[in-house]
Amino acid sequence: MLSSEDFLFFGVIAGSASLADASRRLNVSAPAVTQRLKALEQRVGVRLIDRSSRGLMLTDEGELLAAQGSAIVDAIEQLDERLGQRSTSVRGKLRIAAPYGFGREFVAPAVSEFVRLHPEATVALELSDHPASLSSDSWDVVIHIGSLHGTTRLVTTLAPNRRIVCASPAYLRDHPVIKAPVDLQQCRCLALRENDEDVTLWRFSRPDSSPETIRIKPFMSTNDGAIMRGWALAGLGVIMRSEWDLADDLATGKLVQILPDWRAPDVDVVALLSARHGRSRRITAFLDIMRRHLHPVPWRVRPSGGYSAPPVP
Known part of the structure; x- marks a missing residue:
């Protein structure tokens, strides 16, 4: 049996x-x-x-x-x-998938608080390069950052997040000034290959101009965000990356935002939920904790000043 x-x-x-x-x-x-x-x-x-x-x-x-x-x-x-x-208890097994970097920095602490508050619940947290590609039947919550294409899951937004184009001061000092998106085609650009996106196609918009789309020719590429950030800090090229990962470097001046009047498509932090499973008590409790950890938005809270999200509508 x-x-x-x-x-x-x-x-x-x-x-x-x-x-x-x-x-x-x-x-x-x-x-x-x-x-x-x-x-x-x-x-x-x-x-x-x-x-x-x-x-x-x-x-x-x-x-x-x-x-x-x-x-x-x-x-x-x-x-x-x-x-x-x-009863008033939260119990059962909660299965969570998340991206590596964001999962380590923001999801894992929320999981720690969840199990402290709800000792009758258990958690399985898996970090992955492509969490959204995991089977929806295997995970209660999938934390995703990036474009979504035809998902059948329920989507709930946890925090705003923009993509920022930037480079180190050393790189910008030694290369021509970047005045418009088309100038990026002549730069040494670095590409992060994730979520099966077309990472060489960079899109920009601003209120007073028509949208612009350019095709970069990556000088270097990787599927690891920490590696690409390290390359940018070393002055090896221009990157487009989520502000959650770059805010500290932008605030301290280790990286400098390029084309601040132009805006790349937003990539909000979202939770994907199984449409079949719905939202259980433990899922609701965990999402409430995640929202508390992400409000106010930690990558936009810099008491010492420095980086702040560009006010492009």
């Missing part, structure tokens, strides 16, 4: 690229995952996974178990949630 733990285990397997990936998500060794999967297949009497050079492939029986198991787990969680609503 299968248990809810079996369904949860196989759900992680079904959503993983490999058994090694599944072991990391489950925080156990790869041999332990293989052994448990083998035992599960022996109990149900059918093969659930086919392994190939392309990764894990679910058999027809595996597809059935993943789908039906997910529905059963959802039903159990919804029943637990409804029973929990008759």
Whole structure:
């Protein structure tokens, strides 16, 4: 007889690229995952996974178990949630995914407060390069920064965030003055590859001009925001990056905003919620804490002065 733990285990397997990936998500060794999967297949009497050079492939029986198991787990969680609503406690497991840098700086402290306030709840926090690409059935809350394309999830905004074009004083001192967006095509630009966006297409607007779009030719690129920020601080080129990550460097003058009269598209900090799961008591409690941590907006609060968000409407 299968248990809810079996369904949860196989759900992680079904959503993983490999058994090694599944072991990391489950925080156990790869041999332990293989052994448990083998035992599960022996109990149900059918093969659930086919392994190939392309990764894990679910058999027809595996597809059935993943789908039906997910529905059963959802039903159990919804029943637990409804029973929990008759009390004032927040309980159950909260699954959160977030980007690496933002997750470390802002989400992890909110999670710490959440578990202190609600000791009957448990949390699984996973940081990822592409949190929005994770299966919506595996996560209660996905923190996302960037463009959204055709999401089926519920979206709630947590904090405003702009993209800022900037460079170090050393770079600007040694290169021609940038007066208009088109001038960036002659610059040594650095690109951050994230969220499957077209990162070489930079868009700008301002009230008194038509929008401008330019195609940069990246001198260097990376998928790690901290690395790209370090390159910019070292004077290696021009970057376009979220203000949450740059505000301290802009306030201290380590980086200088370029084209302050022009505005790149906003990339607000949002939470993506499963449309099927809705908003449980624990999700609501966590989002309330996240909003408190992000209000007033920490990257726009600089008591010593320095950077402030440009007043372009």
